[in-house]
Amino acid sequence: xxxxxxxxxxxxxxxxxxxxxxxxxxxxxxxxxxxxxxxxxxxxxxxxxxxxxxxxxxxxxxxxxxxxxxxxxxxxxxxxxxxxxxxxxxxxxxxxxxxxxxxxxxxxxxxxxxxxxxxxxxxxxxxxxxxxxxxxxxxxxxxxxxxxxxxxxxxxxxxxxxxxxxxxxxxxxxxxxxxxxxxxxxxxxxxxxxxxxxxxxxxxxxxxxxxxxxxxxxxxxxxxxxxxxxxxxxxxxxxxxxxxxxxxxxxxxxxxxx
Numbered sequence: 001x002x003x004x005x006x007x008x009x010x011x012x013x014x015x016x017x018x019x020x021x022x023x024x025x026x027x028x029x030x031x032x033x034x035x036x037x038x039x040x041x042x043x044x045x046x047x048x049x050x051x052x053x054x055x056x057x058x059x060x061x062x063x064x065x066x067x068x069x070x071x072x073x074x075x076x077x078x079x080x081x082x083x084x085x086x087x088x089x090x091x092x093x094x095x096x097x098x099x100x101x102x103x104x105x106x107x108x109x110x111x112x113x114x115x116x117x118x119x120x121x122x123x124x125x126x127x128x129x130x131x132x133x134x135x136x137x138x139x140x141x142x143x144x145x146x147x148x149x150x151x152x153x154x155x156x157x158x159x160x161x162x163x164x165x166x167x168x169x170x171x172x173x174x175x176x177x178x179x180x181x182x183x184x185x186x187x188x189x190x191x192x193x194x195x196x197x198x199x200x201x202x203x204x205x206x207x208x209x210x211x212x213x214x215x216x217x218x219x220x221x222x223x224x225x226x227x228x229x230x231x232x233x234x235x236x237x238x239x240x241x242x243x244x245x246x247x248x249x250x251x252x253x254x255x256x257x258x
Contacts, residue, residue: 166195
């Protein structure tokens with residue numbers, strides 16, 4: 001689900017699961033992938049029209065594959081290859097948005113005894129990556145929303161893996177100015193490593209909520225993630241900075257309600 005670059009996933013091991021829960025292993029490959037018979041293998045465009053899954057099953061046709069029990073609508077799960085290096089980097093596929101979920105989980109664990117008294121709710125959506133994750137289920141009493149997603153790392157952006165990014169604007173437009181400025185002020189006050197950025201090709205649950213008609217202020221933050229939608233990487237420092245900013249935001253909410 002979601003968008004991902006085919007070339008980044010070429011050669012990746014995977015699991016196919018059918019509607020009955022049966023699983024098969026496989027590999028994503030370019031068509032005719034043997035270098036000994038295809039001199040143009042390096043020149044072929046990587047896309048859905050000329051790539052295939054090589055199943056680890058003795059099948060040679062669509063009919064034989066269907067006979068196994070595999071059909072349209074079955075899911076393909078790529079191996080995440082999760083690893084934490086001794087230098088503090090976290091390497092895995094789908095850190096967008098596993099990293100953001102980890103940040104919120106850490107905040108919940110740290111603040112568990114006090115959460116009931118906080119004027120805040122935590123919401124984990126299943127469909128953020130396909131665009132409608134937070135379009136429903138938000139309590140009507142909510143007045144502002146901070147989506148914990150990921151920070152973009154690349155050319156013409158300021159964020160990197162060891163800081164928390166605060167998104168001023170994405171491909172759907174600017175986020176709430178007052179809420180963004182409040183988050184920046186909190187980051188500066190608490191000396192949290194951060195970067196304010198504009199992400200040109202990006203969307204989040206914040207926009208899904210607004211698109212569904214909720215009258216809320218929205219902001220987006222998250223740890224910097226390198227090679228988004230590809231072979232992703234972040235850093236413990238960026239995750240820690242994101243946790244610290246969420247904690248600072250919640251503390252500010254509590255103080256403003258007194």
